[in-house]
Each structure stands twice: as C-alpha cells, then as structure tokens.
Amino acid sequence: MLGLIKGGGIMDILFSGGVPIINWWFILVGADLITGYAKALKMHSWKSAVNLKGLVIKLATLCTIVVASALDHVAPYVGVVIPINLGLIYTAILIAYEGGSILENAHDLGINVEWLMKYLYVFKEQVDEKGKQDEEK
Incomplete structure (x- = not known):
C-alpha cells in the first residue's frame, strides 16, 4: 500500500521515528x-459546534505529535x-485512542x-509498557 506520507526530509523531522505509523493515525x-x-x-444529535470542536481537537493532536518529535x-x-x-x-498511543473511539x-x-476491544486493550497495554521500559533504560 502506498503511504500517505513518505519518510525523508521534512516528514522525518515533523514526525520523528513515527513516519511509518503516522499514516495509520491519519487513516484512523x-x-x-x-x-x-x-x-x-x-x-x-448532529451539532456543528460539536463537530468543529472535534476537528480542532484532531488538529491540536497533530500539533502535539509534532511537539513530541521536536523534543526528540x-x-x-x-x-x-x-x-x-x-x-x-x-503516535502509537494516539492510534490506540483513535481505535478505541472508532x-x-x-x-x-x-x-x-x-x-476487538480486548485486542485494542492488549495493544495499548503493551505500548504503554514499551514506553515505560525504554524510560527505565
């Protein structure tokens, strides 16, 4: 499958090592x-204000991914x-969050x-554990 975002140059800078999985975040x-x-x-229950708030949150979340990468x-x-x-x-944690929302x-x-929610929970737990293990190193 052709990726939405390819690694290299500015994309590697913006999304740090998360370039291969940022496509999944966008899809989710x-x-x-x-x-x-x-x-x-x-x-x-359609409300344009709620819709706009959700879209702004998605954009702000994208900005937080860029901040995490900037720190890297x-x-x-x-x-x-x-x-x-x-x-x-x-980004992996956010993928779990988006998956849960879906x-x-x-x-x-x-x-x-x-x-399927059980497997998503297992994925999230393992990603959290990986982050904790890497922090301890």
Whole structure:
C-alpha cells in the first residue's frame, strides 16, 4: 500500500521515528470522523459546534505529535537524553485512542466489537509498557 506520507526530509523531522505509523493515525482519524458522523446522524444529535470542536481537537493532536518529535530532535543538541522515541511511542498511543473511539462509535451504531476491544486493550497495554521500559533504560 502506498503511504500517505513518505519518510525523508521534512516528514522525518515533523514526525520523528513515527513516519511509518503516522499514516495509520491519519487513516484512523478519518475513520473516527466518519463513524462519529454516522453515530451523530443515527442518534439525531448532529451539532456543528460539536463537530468543529472535534476537528480542532484532531488538529491540536497533530500539533502535539509534532511537539513530541521536536523534543526528540532538539534534546541531543542541549545535552538532554530522552530514553524513548517520543514521536513514535506517542503516535502509537494516539492510534490506540483513535481505535478505541472508532470501536465505541461502531458499538453505538449496533456493531458487536467487544472481542476487538480486548485486542485494542492488549495493544495499548503493551505500548504503554514499551514506553515505560525504554524510560527505565
């Protein structure tokens, strides 16, 4: 599958080591928006203010990924050692968050996703543990 964002140059700087997985975050953000819109339409709860707030949050989240990556790149120049790749680990955590939101929306739409939620929980726990292990090094 052709990636939405390819590594190299500015993309490596903006998304640190998370370039290979940032595409998944973008895809899941899109899926979250679609399932969220479907849920709002089904429940007759569409509100443009809520929609705008959600879009602003997604944009702000993208900015936080860039901040995490900036810390990865700037830290060595000022003599600070960060024991984990913040951009990569943070993006993986955000992928779990978006996945959870999609599954919640799907559940509210009437789709049985409980079995998949268990695997998402396992993924999130393992990513959190990886971050903790890298911090201890």
